Amino acid sequence: MGRDAGARSTWTFNTYVERLIVEDTTGACVAGVAAAQRLLAEHSGYLDDLGRRPDAP
Template structure:
């Protein structure tokens, strides 16, 4: 079975390469697939669409999300009569 994919070479600073490999691993991808995905998302508008959707979510529900974040970050205070 032959692949239609082409091979290329990148020269990256060691810290950039390590960060890329860590990011790929965190997403369950190998480094090649991670780089390929970044390029596809950047050149097809998928990233822009995702960022636009995220901004709409923040615009529409930002205050709710801020309140929720504050509640989740607040130290837990035991309520009187609550089980241990």
């Protein structure tokens, strides 16, 4: 399937696979950033309290 798609485009097969990897990791990065933003939005008060503890590193 991948070779067929690569053959139909002007990209080489390696370029096609490279683009798939970039798109996949970009999506993972976006999902990770969104998860971190949700974590901070929902639990920032708790995290701030942890940072204020006298025994905090």
